[in-house]
Amino acid sequence: KDPSFLVDMESHIALxxxxxxxxxxxxxxxVLNTLDKTNxxxxxxxxxxxxxxxxxxxxxxxxxxxxxxxxxxxxGRKMHPEFASQVVFSExxxxxxxxxxxxxxxxxxxxxxxxxxxxxxxxxxxxxxRECLSLVFTHSKSAHSVEQLNYPKxxxxxxxxxxxNNLEYxxxxxxxxxxxxxxxxxxxxxxxxxxxxxxxxxxxxxxxxQDYKDCSTTKNNIENLYNNFNKDSFSWFxxxxxxxxxxxDDIIDTLRTxxxxxxxxxxxxxxxxxxxxxxxxxxxxxNLTIIMVDKDxxxxxxxxxxxxxxxxxxxxxxxxxxxxDIYFAFITGLFRSDxxxxxxxxxxxxxxNSIFLDVSEAFTFPSNYRGIEKLIKHTPISLMIENTxxxxxxxxxxxxxxxxxxxSLNEAIQxxxxxSQVPAEEKTRYLSALPYTAxxxxxxxxxxxxxxxxxxxxxxxxxxxxxxTRIYTLTEKELLLSSGSPSGFVYLPFSGGxxxxxxxxxxxxxxxSYSIVGEASLLSGGRRNATVISExxxxxxxxxxxxxxxxxxxxxxxxxxxxxxxxxxHKENDGTSN
Numbered sequence: 001k002d003p004s005f006l007v008d009m010e011s012h013i014a015l016x017x018x019x020x021x022x023x024x025x026x027x028x029x030x031v032l033n034t035l036d037k038t039n040x041x042x043x044x045x046x047x048x049x050x051x052x053x054x055x056x057x058x059x060x061x062x063x064x065x066x067x068x069x070x071x072x073x074x075x076g077r078k079m080h081p082e083f084a085s086q087v088v089f090s091e092x093x094x095x096x097x098x099x100x101x102x103x104x105x106x107x108x109x110x111x112x113x114x115x116x117x118x119x120x121x122x123x124x125x126x127x128x129x130r131e132c133l134s135l136v137f138t139h140s141k142s143a144h145s146v147e148q149l150n151y152p153k154x155x156x157x158x159x160x161x162x163x164x165n166n167l168e169y170x171x172x173x174x175x176x177x178x179x180x181x182x183x184x185x186x187x188x189x190x191x192x193x194x195x196x197x198x199x200x201x202x203x204x205x206x207x208x209x210q211d212y213k214d215c216s217t218t219k220n221n222i223e224n225l226y227n228n229f230n231k232d233s234f235s236w237f238x239x240x241x242x243x244x245x246x247x248x249d250d251i252i253d254t255l256r257t258x259x260x261x262x263x264x265x266x267x268x269x270x271x272x273x274x275x276x277x278x279x280x281x282x283x284x285x286x287n288l289t290i291i292m293v294d295k296d297x298x299x300x301x302x303x304x305x306x307x308x309x310x311x312x313x314x315x316x317x318x319x320x321x322x323x324x325d326i327y328f329a330f331i332t333g334l335f336r337s338d339x340x341x342x343x344x345x346x347x348x349x350x351x352x353n354s355i356f357l358d359v360s361e362a363f364t365f366p367s368n369y370r371g372i373e374k375l376i377k378h379t380p381i382s383l384m385i386e387n388t389x390x391x392x393x394x395x396x397x398x399x400x401x402x403x404x405x406x407x408s409l410n411e412a413i414q415x416x417x418x419x420s421q422v423p424a425e426e427k428t429r430y431l432s433a434l435p436y437t438a439x440x441x442x443x444x445x446x447x448x449x450x451x452x453x454x455x456x457x458x459x460x461x462x463x464x465x466x467x468x469t470r471i472y473t474l475t476e477k478e479l480l481l482s483s484g485s486p487s488g489f490v491y492l493p494f495s496g497g498x499x500x501x502x503x504x505x506x507x508x509x510x511x512x513s514y515s516i517v518g519e520a521s522l523l524s525g526g527r528r529n530a531t532v533i534s535e536x537x538x539x540x541x542x543x544x545x546x547x548x549x550x551x552x553x554x555x556x557x558x559x560x561x562x563x564x565x566x567x568x569x570h571k572e573n574d575g576t577s578n
Contacts, residue, residue, distance in 0.1 A: 030261035031058035056106020081137035089218040263358035286343030311351035322432035333388025349401035417544035422488030433470035
C-alpha cells in the first residue's frame with residue numbers, strides 16, 4: 001500500500017532486516033548473554049548485584065530501542081533512536097514508569113533510591129529513572145558515535161537537545177550536516193547539482209521549523225518534573241562519590257553492551273525483513289531471494305543483488321566468545337559457480353566488517369576508564385571466521401574482501417575449523433578458552449616435549465603451529481570427550497591426569513602429558529572410540545582440525561622410523577634420556 005515501495009523496492013524499509021518484537025526479544029537475550037561474557041573481560045568486573053541491575057536495565061533498553069521503526073518513512077527510520085528517547089519522557093509513558101518502578105526488576109528502583117541518598121538531585125527519583133532509560137538512543141551505531149559514551153559532557157548535551165527539540169527539526173539538522181559532508185566529498189557534477197538542490201530544500205525547511213522546534217512529546221513532563229531542565233537534568237553524570245561513579249559506569253557499560261548485542265543480532269535463516277518476508281541466499285547465482293506473501297496468500301519471489309541484505313542472509317552465527325573475540329559462521333559456502341561464490345563473499349565481507357567494528361568500538365575505552373588495568377582482555381579483539389566444510393575457498397574469499405575494505409584486520413582475522421558437527425560442549429569449551437600466547441621459548445619447549453613422546457616434530461614451526469589453538473583448564477571429573485561423538489578437535493594435555501575409557505570392554509588407561517588425544521578419529525573420519533575424563537585439574541591445548549592437519553600431523557616413513565629406533569637404541573644403551 002506504500003507507493004514509495006514501488007519506486008525503489010530494494011531500498012524500502014519493508015525489505016530491511018526485521019526490527020519488530022522478535023528482534024527486540026533476540027537483542028534482549030543477547031544483552032544478558034553479552035554481559036555475562038564481557039564481565040571482567042571487556043568491561044570492568046561487576047559483583048552479582050550490580051550485574052543483575054545492568055541486565056535489567058539492558059533488557060528494558062532492548063525493548064525500547066526500535067519502537068520508532070514502526071514508521072516506515074525516511075524520517076521514521078532515521079530518527080527512531082531519538083523517538084525512543086522522547087517517548088520515555090512522554091505522558092503516555094507515565095504508566096510504564098510506574099510499573100517499572102514498582103516491580104523493581106534487577107533492583108533498579110532500589111539502586112536509584114540509594115543513589116539519591118548520597119547525591120544532591122533536584123528532581124524526583126522516577127525522573128532519574130526516565131533519564132537512565134532515555135539514553136536508549138545511544139544504541140544506534142550509524143547515527144550516534146560511541147565517543148558519546150566516553151565523554152559525559154558530550155552525552156549530556158546530546159540528550160538534552162534531543163529531549164527539547166522536535167523530531168522533524170532534529171531530522172533536518174542532521175540532514176543538512178550529512179548533505180554538506182557529501183557535497184564536500186563529491187567530484188561528480190551531476191551528483192553535486194542534486195546534492196546542492198537537496199541541501200537548499202533542507203535548509204529552507206529547517207528555517208521554517210525555527211519557531212516550532214520545541215518538542216511537544218516531552219514538553220509537559222519536562223515542565224512538571226524539573227524547575228530548570230537545561231540546568232538540573234542528568235546532574236548525576238558529574239557526581240564524584242564512589243556510589244555515583246559506580247552507578248554512572250554501570251549505565252554506560254550497559255549501553256556499550258546494548259550496542260554490541262544489537263550488532264550481533266540474529267541473521268540468516270532466523271531473520272526476516274521488516275515486512276515479515278523470508279530471505280535466502282540463492283546458491284545458483286549468489287543473489288538474494290525474497291519470498292513475499294500477500295494477504296491473499298499469493299506468493300511473489302523477488303531476486304535482489306542488494307549487498308547488505310545478501311550479506312546478512314548467509315550469516316548463521318555472529319557471536320562474542322567468552323575470551324572477548326567475535327566469531328562468525330555461515331549457512332553455506334557451496335555455490336554452483338565461482339561467480340556466485342564471489343558475489344556472495346563480496347556482499348558478506350562489508351557486513352562482517354561493520355559488525356566487527358560496531359562491537360570492538362563499543363568496548364574501546366578512553367585511558368581514564370575506571371578499572372581499565374583490571375580487564376582480562378588486553379590483546380586486540382580477534383575476528384574468528386569458521387571455515388565452511390562444503391567449500392574452504394568461500395571463507396578465504398571473504399577474508400580477501402575484508403582486507404580490501406579494512407587492511408587493519410590482517411592481524412585480527414583467524415580461520416577456525418568447521419564447528420557445526422562438533423559436540424556442543426566441545427564447541428562451547430573452545431569458544432570460551434583463551435588464545436595460546438606463549439613465548440617463542442615456551443613454544444619450542446612444548447615442541448621438544450611432544451618429540452619426547454615419539455611424535456615427528458621436524459615439520460613443526462613454532463610460529464604457525466599454534467595458530468587457532470586455545471588454552472583451557474579442565475576441572476576435576478570434567479568430561480573432555482565422549483565415545484561415539486564426532487571429531488572436531490584434538491587435545492594436548494600439559495600434565496597427567498586424563499583417563500580414557502575405551503569401547504569394547506577394554507581397560508581404562510592413563511594419558512601421559514604431551515600425548516595428543518583424539519587424533520585417531522580425526523584421521524579416520526570416524527567417531528570417538530573412547531570417553532576421556534580428567535581426574536583432577538589439567539591444563540590442555542585445544543587444537544582445531546584444520547590446524548592439526550596443516551601444521552601438526554606428520555607420519556614417519558619406514559626409513560625414518562628405522563633411524564628413530566636406531567637412535568633410541570643407542571641412547572638407551574648409552575644411558576642418556578633425550
